[in-house]
Amino acid sequence: MAAENNATRDIPLWIVAILILAGGIVGYGYLEGQVLDLVRIVVLLAAAGLALFVASRTSKGGEFFSYVREVDVERRKVVWPTRQETLQTTLIVLVITVIVGIILFAMDTLFGWIVRRLIGLGGEL
Structure with a gap:
């Protein structure tokens, strides 16, 4: 029941994250020829970063980023x-x-x- 409640609360966050990413992609295409390519890339990367931040606030996103942190801890233990x-x-x-x-x-x-x-x-x- 709690997992179902979390999934229901996460739906708006996923929608916002998808809309932000889509906006960045549309903005990248819309600004073609109007501004420098570097500005377009920065806008796209900023939108992707913001979308990731919003997605990380969901329960599945939090689990994913927790997993990534654990993987990094294990990577640091490797003796090259x-x-x-x-x-x-x-x-x-x-x-x-x-x-x-x-x-x-x-x-x-x-x-x-x-x-x-x-x-x-x-x-x-």
Whole structure:
């Protein structure tokens, strides 16, 4: 019942957010050729920011921004590899890829030679 009540109270906020964003988009198109492109972009970004702010005041918007904050906290906990570690692992991957490629080429050549011998198409490599 409480969730249903929140959803009902959020409907006007969602409508306002959508109208603000639509107004920014319409304004961006309407101002074409009348003002600098930079001004049009600033107006569009301001409308988008205001629409996000209004949407964040809804229950779902609040949950979303809370989730984004939690994701940022977890992102800060990540230990990123150093430049040297990244270079070393990249080189290892490249070397292993070349080695596996050579092994697969050799196996393909050998099996092709065996199959050609079995079906009688010659024995030369």
